[in-house]
Amino acid sequence: MSIAKDKTRPVFPFTAIVGQEEMKLALILNVIDPKIGGVMIMGDRGTGKSTTIRAIADVLPQIEVIKDDLFNSHISNYDLMSDSVKKQIEEGENIISTFINVPMVDLPLGATEDRVCGTIDIEKALTEGIKTFEPGLLAKANRGILYVDEVNLLDDHLVDILLDSAASGWNTVEREGISIRHPARFVLVGSGNPEEGELRPQLLDRFGMHAEIRTVKDPSLRVQIVEQRSKFDNNPYICLQEFKDQQEELKSSIVKAQEKLSSVTIDYDLRVKISEICSTLDVDGLRGDIVTNRAAKALAAYQNKEQVEISDIKDVITLCLRHRLRKDPLETMDSGFKVKKVTDSIFNLSS
Structure with missing residues (x-):
């Protein structure tokens, strides 16, 4: 116990x-x-x-933080440091860090x-x-x-x-x-x-x-979810042990993607296509364009690619744009489906 x-x-x-x-x-x-x-x-x-x-x-x-700091300050990145830590560094004080x-x-x-x-x-x-x-x-x-x-x-x-x-x-x-x-x-x-x-x-x-x-409709999938939850509730440590390798693998993929992110590129033509989709959907402002570019790069990094491909954009664009469409009370089409339809048409993809 x-x-x-x-x-x-x-x-x-x-x-x-x-x-x-x-x-x-x-x-x-x-x-x-x-x-x-x-x-x-x-x-x-x-x-x-x-x-x-x-x-x-x-x-x-x-993450590495400065010990006893109230703001989880970074050891070397000035943008992630509190003013008191910056002052300590400028005055040449010895800084102790720890991992949390x-x-x-x-x-x-x-x-x-x-x-x-x-x-x-x-x-x-x-x-x-x-x-x-x-x-x-x-x-x-x-x-x-x-x-x-x-x-x-x-x-x-x-x-x-x-x-x-x-x-x-x-x-x-x-x-x-x-x-x-x-x-x-x-x-x-x-x-x-x-x-x-x-x-x-x-x-x-x-x-x-x-x-x-959405609530899962498939009965066999629902049974699988219930069984997984029951197994965890009965003995969480056995369940954690069972998924230990997969958890470590995912952690490793996220670390690699974070390191790779800055070197991932997205072609000018693809950036134009993203903006064309936003324009066709009548998305206000440029936030939709910026977020879609960022998300596509993050997905490419996660999949260990050097460059963003059409498939990366297709996988993230609904997530990035569905909540930015203007609400039309007479519109019967779901906003996510609308984004997908316009994306397929601009990239000449068959649905």
Whole structure:
């Protein structure tokens, strides 16, 4: 009993998850290139959204951080360092680093702005002249994953703050003329059930990808999912052991893809085709073009390719564009199918 208690609570293995390929691909591509801009996962209740999101953190390589730093500061990348660490380095102080698991931070629905962003102790600042900052969830999530379940029920003001931080990579807290800034670069993952309401289009558009999850209809696949879950609940450690090799293999593929990403190229002709698809679909702004380019490169890197191919674009473009189409109440065609149809026609692919 004591052995089990000493171990951290086991997480369902990512590679043991049956089906939901779209959601798994979106998560993998976002951890390969966090600049894709996060992923919104919408789907029916009980389809494994939370299980899958929590499981992805388990297959990520550990990150090197500065010991006892509140912001998981990077040892050498200035963009991922807190101001206090930069100061220590400039003053030639000895910096000790350590390795930690990639942070996986859950944002509760009732969270306040102070809980999310952190707070400045005004009294201490005024009486003692010391800037004292109590970090929030954005600080804990730096260089990790920030997960918001039921994001469509979260206050729009908080969603705005999350998206701004995710896009800029920084969180700024200002109180009574005192300002503190710290790095907050994370993969933002939101999940929700469309029956409980949609996100406002201008907020939805700022998520890099949008995965739609449906309840599995195939009876044999449903049985497989139930058996897999029962096996894990009965003895999680046997289940983890069974999938250990696959988990390590996936971890290794993600590390290689992260290293390879900067050298992957995408031909000018293919970039033009992506923009042609966005234009034909009447996508507002250029975010769709940028995200599709990034996602296609991340997929090519994941598949160990030097160059993006048409198949890579085809595999990611629905995820990148379906939530950016203008809502037409008279439109009967599903937005994902519409993206696929236009893509096939522009690349002259038979459906």
